[in-house]
Amino acid sequence: MDFNKITIIGIGLIGSSLALALKKQGFSGKMTGVGRNQENLIKAKEMGIIDDYSTSHAEGVIDADLIVLASTVGQFEEIVKNIRDHIKKGAILTDVGSVKAGVIKKIRPLMPEGVSFVGGHPIAGKECSGIHAATADLFNGAKCIITPEEDTDNEALDKVIGVWKKTGAVTAIMSPEEHDLVFAAVSHLPHVVAYALVNAILDVDDNILRHGGRGLKDMTRIALSPTELWRDICSYNRDDILITLRKFSSSITHIINLFEEAEWDTLEKEFTRAKEARQGIEPA
Amino acid sequence: MDFNKITIIGIGLIGSSLALALKKQGFSGKMTGVGRNQENLIKAKEMGIIDDYSTSHAEGVIDADLIVLASTVGQFEEIVKNIRDHIKKGAILTDVGSVKAGVIKKIRPLMPEGVSFVGGHPIAGKECSGIHAATADLFNGAKCIITPEEDTDNEALDKVIGVWKKTGAVTAIMSPEEHDLVFAAVSHLPHVVAYALVNAILDVDDNILRHGGRGLKDMTRIALSPTELWRDICSYNRDDILITLRKFSSSITHIINLFEEAEWDTLEKEFTRAKEARQGIEPA
The missing domain is CATH 1.10.3660.10 (6-phosphogluconate dehydrogenase C-terminal like domain)
Structure with a gap:
């Protein structure tokens, strides 16, 4: 993983498990968590899930090479509005949402020049949510659907596939629709x-x-x-x-x-x- | 359990598990299995689930003190027709069917004088069926609904409740309806x-x-x-x-x-x- 900083927005079950999985697989850069609930972020840092946190979307993504939207899909549009002017050029934006086409339609017009978006959806989860349910092996053996569009940057696509393979997930490609x-x-x-x-x-x-x-x-x-x-x-x-x-x-x-x-x-x-x-x- | 002979008609998952549970809890009389498939009955005897078997409903129930209908409910009417003239006076007939009122309506007019019927429904099961899935602890901790009618014999009711308590089931009383x-x-x-x-x-x-x-x-x-x-x-x-x-x-x-x-x-x-x-x- 040639990322120096990964920012995960939404430190719940999926976001935390992804952070733990990537750390376990040798990610040695900075793992930043962003969320609304500061207490939760402090806890996540104490538990070693993240190295750093911010309650500000804009602040959290500064210098990140990979940004993962891991909140509920209903928040994606607002988050992208908040971060678009703060994402560094060449960064990759991805997500873990259970819905693709409708969400992409909303965030695509907001994407800044020079930032690649690649949709993803790991088929994993539990009924219990939150950081205490997180495990490094949540995605191990699970499917992860990657949903490139016609004009998705190939290098970014490969990198996002690489991230999920690191977690042990089995990736498959589908169109968003x-x-x-x-x-x-x-x-x-x-x-x-x-x-x-x-x-x-x-x-x-x-x-x-x-x-x-x-x-x-x-x-x-x-x-x-x-x-x-x-x-x-x-x-x-x-x-x-x-x-x-x-x-x-x-x-x-x-x-x-x-x-x-x-x-x-x-x-x-x-x-x-x-x-x-x-x-x-x-x-x- | 003051029964000398128990006949279970239908040696599938439920019937076999009941036989195993009662034997484990000390039943030392004769456990007879009745079914359509002789090969299955031979196997059940080899496995120690039953002591004896018959492919004839009528023959299987001779001298039995307790008869358990453990086939699918669709067969109960025909079975009772086949056994009614062969059940000994004082015997108790019970069942493990998932439906009560409709079945009781069919078999009640067929019941011979001096034989008590008490409906039962253990809430246990697996998707896998048959004797190989049977275990002595299938009913342990499970609920078993007993469905007496207004004129059900109290002694027979107590005995059927006693049988299920022996298996570890928690009994509850409801009307068939x-x-x-x-x-x-x-x-x-x-x-x-x-x-x-x-x-x-x-x-x-x-x-x-x-x-x-x-x-x-x-x-x-x-x-x-x-x-x-x-x-x-x-x-x-x-x-x-x-x-x-x-x-x-x-x-x-x-x-x-x-x-x-x-x-x-x-x-x-x-x-x-x-x-x-x-x-x-x-x-x-």
Whole structure:
């Protein structure tokens, strides 16, 4: 990693874990953390996650060779507005956001001359958030999607891929648009469904959720995720999530019809289709 | 356990685990297994799960003091028809089915004089089925719902509760009707939703499921469950599952509307409602 200074904006689970992973892999330059919560930054410094911190976006990015946006995607536009006049020429800006096209559309017009942007999305996370959940191996073996556009600088692209490979992540390339539809389906939809499922059970009777077994707990674990983060993802990837929500709604309506018509053979075929596809993504 | 002979009909995960648990807790009488697949029964005997077996329902229950229906609920009616003239007077019939009222309605008119029926439902299971997944501690710490009716014999009820306590299960009493609505909401609905979610993702693009991370895997793990079992549960608990599916469908429609109207504050409130309720059933 030929960076002298890396600035990570947003010192939560992902930002902290990235800092720890890069330090573990030999990064010996300055790791600067930027965030709103000074207490959190002091703690992160004490824990050796960062070497230095600032509560000012503008101040934090001065002299950085690599800047990583690791806050929730809803804050990216404001952050880029704050830092654009302070980023040094030749620096690379990247992010870890779960939504790409909608965010890129907002920050691209703000990008200063001579600074390269390369989008990234590590597929890692836990329900528990914050620096205390951070580990150097969070990305080890995880996928990380890199989303270059047609005019993305090749050298910057290679460097960002190199950063993620250092963390042990397996990188894959997608266009921002492909990324957003794929993750609307396999990540955003399931999160929204998990929240809706819990609420539907509360609507049946608000005292019965406690009877749920391991199956229900596994299925609704992602409803423990930070709601602000998911609100932002929903608003930034609205159109793609709507496509998947409508498909899912049709799927549920179809199943309700099968129940009403007592079409048990057809219902079992639907179950078998799902089971066989799910078996294809083992390990369970 | 004052039983000389226990017959378990259906030597799968639940039936085998019950046999192992009772043997471990000191049952020293004869444990007979009954099933359709002789090879499976021979294997179960070799593994010490059962002492004896029969492929005939009628033959298997002769002299049994306790008979446990542990096949899929769709087979219960036929089994009771086959065994009714062969059960000894004073014997207790119980089951481990995930649906109660609809099944009881079918088997109750078939029950012979002098035989007591007590419904039971251990809330335990795995996606992997069969005798090789069986363990003596499957029920240890799990809930087991016992569903007596108004005229259930008290002594038989106490004995069935005693059997489950021996396995380490925590028993709770519900009416068959209460049980069925509660488990339609917290178990049957989530299973149906898991299958529908996988199918909706396939409908978006049948090549993207593999991009799913741990969240999707956790959420769709129950789609690996045996489809025949779930077909039976759906058909036997049709009305209650329909109630919950309609609530869930409304919940999804409401969310689609919030996306369409870009009502992000309201959406986040929905997420928060679900998250707080889900936090109430920790451990995660």
